[in-house]
Amino acid sequence: MTNAIRILGLDPGLRRTGWGVVRVEGARIAHLAHGVVAPPESAPLSERLLALHRGVAEVVAQWAPDEAAIEETFVTANGASTLKLGHARAAAMLAPAAAGIAVAEYAAKVVKKALVGTGGADKAQIAFMVARILPTSGGATQDAADALAVAICHAQSRRVRAIGAAA
Amino acid sequence: MTNAIRILGLDPGLRRTGWGVVRVEGARIAHLAHGVVAPPESAPLSERLLALHRGVAEVVAQWAPDEAAIEETFVTANGASTLKLGHARAAAMLAPAAAGIAVAEYAAKVVKKALVGTGGADKAQIAFMVARILPTSGGATQDAADALAVAICHAQSRRVRAIGAAA
Numbered sequence: 104m105t106n107a108i109r110i111l112g113l114d115p116g117l118r119r120t121g122w123g124v125v126r127v128e129g130a131r132i133a134h135l136a137h138g139v140v141a142p143p144e145s146a147p148l149s150e151r152l153l154a155l156h157r158g159v160a161e162v163v164a165q166w167a168p169d170e171a172a173i174e175e176t177f178v179t180a181n182g183a184s185t186l187k188l189g190h191a192r193a194a195a196m197l198a199p200a201a202a203g204i205a206v207a208e209y210a211a212k213v214v215k216k217a218l219v220g221t222g223g224a225d226k227a228q229i230a231f232m233v234a235r236i237l238p239t240s241g242g243a244t245q246d247a248a249d250a251l252a253v254a255i256c257h258a259q260s261r262r263v264r265a266i267g268a269a270a
Numbered sequence: 271m272t273n274a275i276r277i278l279g280l281d282p283g284l285r286r287t288g289w290g291v292v293r294v295e296g297a298r299i300a301h302l303a304h305g306v307v308a309p310p311e312s313a314p315l316s317e318r319l320l321a322l323h324r325g326v327a328e329v330v331a332q333w334a335p336d337e338a339a340i341e342e343t344f345v346t347a348n349g350a351s352t353l354k355l356g357h358a359r360a361a362a363m364l365a366p367a368a369a370g371i372a373v374a375e376y377a378a379k380v381v382k383k384a385l386v387g388t389g390g391a392d393k394a395q396i397a398f399m400v401a402r403i404l405p406t407s408g409g410a411t412q413d414a415a416d417a418l419a420v421a422i423c424h425a426q427s428r429r430v431r432a433i434g435a436a437a
Contacts, residue, residue: 149338149363149373156364171316178349185349189356196316197323197361206316 109135111168111204112254113159114246115195117187118144120155121246124166125237127258134237136166137247152194159198171199172207172257174214174249209256217256276302278335278371279421280326281413282362284354285311287322288413291333292404294425301404303333304414319361326365338366339374339424341381341416376423384423 107128114121123137140158142151163171173196176188196206212222218232230248233240236255243251274295281288290304307325309318330338340363343355363373379389385399397415400407403422410418 147373148375149367152360152364153367156368176353178353180349182345182347182349182352185352186343186345186356189353190360193319193357193360194364197319197364200316200320201323206314208315 108169109166110254110257111163111166111171111199112250112252112257113171113173113195113199114249114253115155115173115188115192116246117142117151117155117191119246120159120191120195121244121248121250122159122162123240123243123247123251123254124162124168125251125254125258127262130262132236132255132258134240134251137240137243137251138162139244139246148190152190155191156194156198159195160201163198163202163204168199168204170207170257170261171196171204172209172253174253175208175210177211207257207260209253209260213260214252214256217259218252275336276333277421277424278330278333278338278366279417279419279424280338280340280362280366281416281420282322282340282355282359283413284309284318284322284358286413287326287358287362288411288415288417289326289329290407290410290414290418290421291329291335292418292421292425294429297429299403299422299425301407301418303329304407304410304418305329306411306413315357319357322358323361323365326362327368330365330369330371335366335371337374337424337428338363338371339376339420341420342375342377344378374424374427376420376427380427381419381423384426385419 110125112123120140124135126133126135142154199206215224216222219228229252233248233251277292279290287307291302293300293302309321366373382391383389386395396419400415400418
């Protein structure tokens with residue numbers, strides 16, 4: 104089996120964007136790296152977005168993922184928060200996209216179901232399962248754990264698709 | 271007077287992002303160029319955002335603006351629309367930001383007031399004033415006219431600030 108690929112997971116936020124990289128080979132999944140990009144909070148919006156974008160671009164350059172995945176944003180009643188998240192999400196997504204890497208999107212419920220088995224799982228359950236699936240990811244902050252969760256979800260999803268295609 | 275500068279105005283949208291470039295020297299303002307970036311509608315979100323970003327980056331490279339301006343987004347009751355606009359806005363803003371160009375933000379009411387004299391002006395009034403202030407911009411579509419309007423607003427705003435600073 105030489106079909107190992109690297110998946111970058113992203114959990115975007117204007118203050119903190121979590122990222123995580125996993126290595127997938129068949130049914131095996133392993134933790135490679137994770138971290139958080141935190142743009143300066145006091146800078147103008149365009150500079151914050153640029154810092155976020157460049158931070159993720161550095162991760163892409165360093166870890167050379169083959170595919171990327173990101174959570175679909177849930178639209179909240181707070182329009183201002185939704186708008187900020189939209190900005191952060193685009194700045195983050197553009198980094199793998201600019202490197203020619205496809206970015207898959209998963210609804211939060213799908214990510215939760217992939218990891219915990221139920222779409223109603225809470226953050227602690229997600230973090231617990233991330234630590235269990237990727238034992239060497241210990242110490243990942245909430246943002247990074249959420250990013251790893253999306254990467255794991257994508258790994259499972261593409262495996263299911265591969266099995267389906269081979270059947 | 272050799273203090274002529276170029277201002278890029280942006281009117282972001284995921285389907286169509288309008289842009290306009292004006293040349294400002296003291297109280298004089300002249301139209302240089304305008305256009306619309308229209309990403310492929312059927313592509314995945316990350317690719318649409320990349321096409322939008324690259325389209326604006328080409329405008330920045332070709333017209334070498336010194337400053338950029340964009341409308342502050344009004345948050346609508348439709349969260350999904352707000353989210354899309356947030357994505358488009360970030361992808362557009364990142365182009366001048368990546369070139370080291372400051373991006374000023376103006377509320378829609380401020381832009382309307384700068385051009386028409388009232389924050390309640392409608393789109394037709396804005397387009398009329400853009401065509402009057404920049405006679406050679408004829409034929410600009412709505413998106414491009416809105417982008418030129420933001421550029422004009424920024425030109426006026428920085429002039430007012432310059433006069434204030436000199437007083």
